[in-house]
Amino acid sequence: MNVQEAPLPEAAAARRKRQRRRDLKKSLPLYVLLLPSAVLLLVFAYIPMYGLVMAFQNYSPALGVFHSPWVGFQNFMQFFRSYQFPITLKNTLVISVYSLLVNTPLPVALAILTNQMRRVGFKKVFQVISYLPHFISTMVMCGMILIFLSPQSGMIANLFHLFGAKLPDIMSDAGAFAHVYVWTDVWQNLGWNSIIYIAALSAIDPTYYEAATMDGATAWQKIRAIDIPMIMPTVMIILIMSVGNLLNVGFEKVLLLQNPLNLQGSEIISTYVYKIGLQNFQYSLSTAIGLFNTVINVILLLGVNWISKKTTDTSLF
């Protein structure tokens, strides 16, 4: 509504009210479209969010969330003092930071490499094949890792055997766990993770390359002066999102690859939350550990977003 059209305040207010009612009435069918998802979100996202108060209670199923006694930060203190705290925190950080350091630059490099391919047919085939492992389920992937690394009959053991060497039992080695996790992840997702950068590269204005060619730039110089600066914003966005998920390391994969022998290097916060909560039924303690995980994630997300905004002018919000 225009401001100059309102000589009488009451009339304007009445008109605004009528307008508002009309708007609301027009929005009604839209609310109907939102209803199913809103109800599901309320029940399966927001009610559990309220359940986070269990972290500050000594929850007992008989009393429920509303009547269980409050204990303040006791559950958090119990976790911080337990011998599992340094182990799970260290493993979570090692696996996730390692993964971040490897999985950020490699897809960018692969995208640049793919972008340089001049044979269109080869490029297509290469892309189809490099995305392929992404569609293997986590379960099958872990099964493959266990079979291939089996020290008795695995393919890699046989390969070692061919050269007269003996493959150590890698899955029983806590120190090797992070390497296995990260590099099998590279095998499975490197191609897939590069798609977004390939898209960003294909959006670059070709006149840049033409101008560079005129000036006698080599392919390598063009990559350094055009490709890399142009995809930096995309890299930053992806990096921010990955850091925001830093402590949500592939829970399923870690859980499936765990065994009693590598637990020292493979117990991470989320698998510990699962064991404490749904195997030991210490509901409040488990919720507290999970909440700790979420809070760290949100702080990391906001922190990296802030740093990126200051330094590269790229940010999520």
Next chain:
Amino acid sequence: MSNSSQHPARAKRVKLSGRDFAFQVFIYVVAALMILAIIYPLWFIIIASFSNPSDVANGRVWLWPEHLDLKGYQALFKQTIIWRSYGNTILYTALGTLFGLAVNIPAGYALSRQDLVGRKWINALYVIPMFISGGLVPIYLTVKGVGLLNSFWVMIIPFAVSPYNIIVARTFFQSSIPDSLWEAAQLDGASTFKYFFKIVLPLSKAVMAVLGLWTAVGIWNQWFNALIYLQNENLQPLQLILRRILITNQQVAGNTTGQLAAELQQLSDMMKYASIVISTLPIMCVYPFLQKYFNQGVMLGSVKG
């Protein structure tokens, strides 16, 4: 640049300087090695699954199946639980994908409309769950509380809403469907519902294909929810049954009187190879044809919300 670019007839083919040529060679060598590193393990699984168990165990299988043998498949197919769980997975995937689309697409459309009263707040309500979750135990207790524990529907209903998919759909509607279309439809007297179902949806096949595929792959691969919510073996999906064969090494083979331990071990390995093939081959065969939709999806998702 080399002199060759001055010869118009040859310029098209030989435009590379010595250094650029070396770079091209480097690229194709790296790409070829990567293809080998991806394809060989997959190929090995297939040939091993068709080979004689002791040839596989003793490293005599390298490029082709040795002494064609279907013991792994025979042992696997004897298990009725494999068939049942396979059926369950197909059912969960089909129903879950339909339900997911039915819930997420309309929400994405509603949020894309500028004239939705309270749009900013409602948007926030949909985005917050992406970053803050109640966590494992509160969600488990909620699912239990609404009586979905050990129910068929637990694989379909509770986690159908995906804020991320809704944002992708919203972005699609905002960028690909012009506002003037809605204005024109209104002049023709169309209601929001009629406009949404008769005009918007037919124009949204691309986004529905993408979100449908994501949802389908997600449900097909889902096992953890089944592990914690479905104790009833008859309701469990294929991936959870695979866990017994591939990860926990529970002898599904059964009925093994008189067999040697080593033979048993070999048979269990063969079942692993065979189960990987039967669970993964369908997706691997379909995927190259659907690849363009997945690519589109990454593009759609990369548009900042």
